[in-house]
Amino acid sequence: MEAIMLELNELEYLHNAAVCVDRLGKIVAVETDCNQQKAIETVYTRLGWSLDNVSVTLARAGQFFFPGFVDTHIHASQYPNVGVFGKSTLLDWLNKYTFPMEASLSSLPKAHRVYTRCIRQTLAHGTTTAAYYATIDVNATNLLADLCYSMGQRAFVGRVCMDHLGPEYYIDESPDQALAATRATIEHIRGLDSGFEIVSPILTPRFAPACSAETMRGLSELQKQTQLPMQTHISENANEIELVKELFPDSKSYANVYDTYGILNEKMILAHAVHLTEEEADLIAERKTKVAHCPVSNSALSSGVARVRWLLEKGIQVGLGTDVSGGYSPSILEAARQAKLVSNHLAMPGGRSDNLPQEERDKSKLSVDEVLYLATKGGAQVVGLADKIGAFQVGMQWDAQLVDLGAVPAEVAEDDFTIDGSVDIFGWEEWDECIAKWVFNGDSRNTKKVWVQGRLVHQQT
Numbered sequence: 001m002e003a004i005m006l007e008l009n010e011l012e013y014l015h016n017a018a019v020c021v022d023r024l025g026k027i028v029a030v031e032t033d034c035n036q037q038k039a040i041e042t043v044y045t046r047l048g049w050s051l052d053n054v055s056v057t058l059a060r061a062g063q064f065f066f067p068g069f070v071d072t073h074i075h076a077s078q079y080p081n082v083g084v085f086g087k088s089t090l091l092d093w094l095n096k097y098t099f100p101m102e103a104s105l106s107s108l109p110k111a112h113r114v115y116t117r118c119i120r121q122t123l124a125h126g127t128t129t130a131a132y133y134a135t136i137d138v139n140a141t142n143l144l145a146d147l148c149y150s151m152g153q154r155a156f157v158g159r160v161c162m163d164h165l166g167p168e169y170y171i172d173e174s175p176d177q178a179l180a181a182t183r184a185t186i187e188h189i190r191g192l193d194s195g196f197e198i199v200s201p202i203l204t205p206r207f208a209p210a211c212s213a214e215t216m217r218g219l220s221e222l223q224k225q226t227q228l229p230m231q232t233h234i235s236e237n238a239n240e241i242e243l244v245k246e247l248f249p250d251s252k253s254y255a256n257v258y259d260t261y262g263i264l265n266e267k268m269i270l271a272h273a274v275h276l277t278e279e280e281a282d283l284i285a286e287r288k289t290k291v292a293h294c295p296v297s298n299s300a301l302s303s304g305v306a307r308v309r310w311l312l313e314k315g316i317q318v319g320l321g322t323d324v325s326g327g328y329s330p331s332i333l334e335a336a337r338q339a340k341l342v343s344n345h346l347a348m349p350g351g352r353s354d355n356l357p358q359e360e361r362d363k364s365k366l367s368v369d370e371v372l373y374l375a376t377k378g379g380a381q382v383v384g385l386a387d388k389i390g391a392f393q394v395g396m397q398w399d400a401q402l403v404d405l406g407a408v409p410a411e412v413a414e415d416d417f418t419i420d421g422s423v424d425i426f427g428w429e430e431w432d433e434c435i436a437k438w439v440f441n442g443d444s445r446n447t448k449k450v451w452v453q454g455r456l457v458h459q460q461t
């Protein structure tokens with residue numbers, strides 16, 4: 001069985017279907033009614049394929065293919081800190097945990113260990129595309145790109161720009177140096193993957209408080225020359241927003257700072273967007289800027305509850321981010337689960353929507369199908385790859401995961417099977433119930449195989 005998102009609230013189930021993928025990883029046919037060998041042979045004949053040259057992966061009972069997850073916001077360099085945040089909030093967390101860890105990755109053997117594990121874990125959780133923040137170090141950033149490329153994860157790799165307010169031991173010397181270092185990583189990645197097919201650079205001003213006006217302006221120019229995507233943070237935490245007001249007294253808002261320097265555009269991914277005002281959200285919608293929703297991190301660092309339905313209704317494209325290590329988990333399935341729960345909080349009394357009528361508040365709740373949409377198609381839109389990934393359609397890439405919910409045949413005695421994962425399927429569930437069980441109780445044990453552009457990049461042993 002294959003399952004794909006059609007629209008925000010419409011998950012399509014393809015039963016007895018075959019997705020045919022060519023040697024380059026492109027989907028060339030999606031056939032239904034393929035339950036008989038004869039039907040499959042007819043498809044092969046039409047494609048000019050011979051049975052001997054085709055390798056077939058079957059989904060057994062209880063298994064299904066699902067588009068690979070897109071993580072629209074993850075700091076690979078913070079991976080060793082997952083779960084380590086105590087009671088901190090954004091600004092003290094950055095100083096206490098984050099900057100020291102990132103700075104330490106200028107040691108390339110350490111960076112190699114950290115990045116390899118981060119890529120392996122995210123692949124094992126079904127993430128086929130990730131928008132990564134690395135560090136300010138050029139060599140370590142290049143290493144992250146090399147590893148994504150060799151391990152086969154589709155990735156956007158950003159060398160972090162921060163030439164303002166950082167600690168003495170971890171800061172760019174000047175705008176010129178920040179821009180030159182960014183250009184060096186772009187050239188490195190061009191040498192690795194000239195068409196940026198699997199690994200692409202992404203311009204990465206850390207956030208407004210850490211960037212001088214010159215750096216933001218310079219990155220805007222660089223973006224015009226290269227057409228590269230860009231990523232940053234916005235409006236995550238109340239103290240951060242106050243700091244932006246102090247640092248940019250002439251700007252009307254946080255979003256306005258980015259707009260002033262020419263970087264609020266359709267190629268920009270804004271992480272968090274928790275406390276945006278109505279005017280800021282309207283400006284973001286007008287500029288066609290994208291949002292990475294990071295519910296796990298927003299709860300872990302007590303940042304706040306982002307209003308996803310409100311953003312979507314303004315026409316803003318939204319994807320999910322793990323935000324490792326503000327977020328404690330490398331799993332986009334966990335992010336999807338938390339996106340659902342956090343959206344429920346908006347409907348509860350005592351929350352930030354208390355002034356709204358109950359009917360409006362209820363509308364905030366996201367469904368299982370909707371959070372899966374954000375995890376796949378929504379994410380693909382956010383990273384600018386909606387025509388390539390996020391669904392199983394002819395012409396798209398085979399970026400996919402084989403999920404196994406471990407259905408136990410009824411004839412197997414209750415005490416005669418080993419528990420392998422947290423999802424229990426009894427056999428009487430409808431498919432939408434199985435999917436809901438996966439979203440709420442699934443984890444990497446259910447992710448049996450993962451492919452990027454047709455290449456098998458993870459297989460459970």
Ligand SMILES: O=c1[nH]c(=O)c2nc[nH]c2[nH]1
Pocket residue numbers: 075090094098206207233236297323326
């Ligand atoms: O969640 C976050 N993680 C970071 O590393 C960061 N830097 C600025 N703002 C940030 N927010």
